[in-house]
Amino acid sequence: xxxxxxxxxxxxxxxxxxxxxxxxxxxxxxxxxxxxxxxxxxxxxxxxxxxxxxxxxxxxxxxxxxxxxxxxxxxxxxxxxxxxxxxxxxxxxxxxxxxxxxxxxxxxxxxxxxxxxxxxxxxxxxxxxxxxxxxxxxxxxxxxxxxxxxxxxxxxxxxxxxxxxxxxxxxxxxxxxxxxxxxxxxxxxxxxxxxxxxxxxxxxxxxxxxxxxxxxxxxxxxxxxxxxxxxxxxxxxxxxxxxxxxxxxxxxxxxxxxxxxxxxxxx
Ligand SMILES: [Ca+2]
Ligand SMILES: [Ca+2]
Ligand SMILES: [Ca+2]
Numbered sequence: 001x002x003x004x005x006x007x008x009x010x011x012x013x014x015x016x017x018x019x020x021x022x023x024x025x026x027x028x029x030x031x032x033x034x035x036x037x038x039x040x041x042x043x044x045x046x047x048x049x050x051x052x053x054x055x056x057x058x059x060x061x062x063x064x065x066x067x068x069x070x071x072x073x074x075x076x077x078x079x080x081x082x083x084x085x086x087x088x089x090x091x092x093x094x095x096x097x098x099x100x101x102x103x104x105x106x107x108x109x110x111x112x113x114x115x116x117x118x119x120x121x122x123x124x125x126x127x128x129x130x131x132x133x134x135x136x137x138x139x140x141x142x143x144x145x146x147x148x149x150x151x152x153x154x155x156x157x158x159x160x161x162x163x164x165x166x167x168x169x170x171x172x173x174x175x176x177x178x179x180x181x182x183x184x185x186x187x188x189x190x191x192x193x194x195x196x197x198x199x200x201x202x203x204x205x206x207x208x209x210x211x212x213x214x215x216x217x218x219x220x221x222x223x224x225x226x227x228x229x230x231x232x233x234x235x236x237x238x239x240x241x242x243x244x245x246x247x248x249x250x251x252x253x254x255x256x257x258x259x260x261x262x263x264x265x266x267x
Pocket of ligand 1: 075076077078079080081082083084097
């Protein structure tokens with residue numbers, strides 16, 4: 001940058017470039033380096049979690065919960081900047097902040113066939129829960145009361161998603177069905193509508209893979225991951241875990257201690 005007074009600064013919509021405007025000397029674009037601190041992935045099978053922040057090195061390897069019908073969750077539940085895991089089964093929830101101790105245990109929703117979702121619906125930095133069934137969503141900001149209740153999408157075989165698609169700090173929903181993604185920034189209007197991946201047995205993922213604030217999608221099948229930073233091109237492609245019945249999870253993981261196979265101390 002020449003020694004020229006800057007009269008205005010602007011940020012591009014992708015939060016990747018600052019444009020510095022000057023009097024008479026034109027404008028300069030200044031790239032904002034990626035934090036390199038985006039979401040990692042993990043896998044879960046019957047109470048067993050394996051987490052990685054770099055798509056290969058196992059950062060944490062632990063058991064939580066009884067496995068069986070319990071499904072894995074992940075999120076930053078205490079707004080400390082790192083994600084941790086939880087589990088859900090038929091309306092019952094356990095959340096941790098360190099992948100070991102139970103930070104909260106509660107019931108929300110009628111259980112099956114309602115599915116859990118996790119998001120920071122109010123942009124306060126804390127992720128809370130929601131439930132989805134056949135196009136209908138209930139979201140909570142405190143894991144107790146209903147903050148919003150709405151329908152989005154045709155239901156049926158469509159699955160719920162949650163992400164901050166526009167990077168405004170507030171997460172909103174989306175839906176996925178056989179390779180087709182439909183995303184909303186306000187839980188009502190369609191903001192993005194696209195296809196990614198072959199559908200079939202591939203499962204959708206959502207994360208901020210490059211740490212630029214916005215959430216983008218990925219897909220998972222049998223140990224194989226494809227992640228995109230723009231919902232169009234492939235940013236990374238890798239294998240993690242043995243596939244099979246292991247389920248993918250997403251988070252920017254910390255160094256929670258984890259636990260050995262649980263025998264009831266999660267209650
Ligand atoms: Ca946290
Ligand atoms: Ca929140
Ligand atoms: Ca948003």
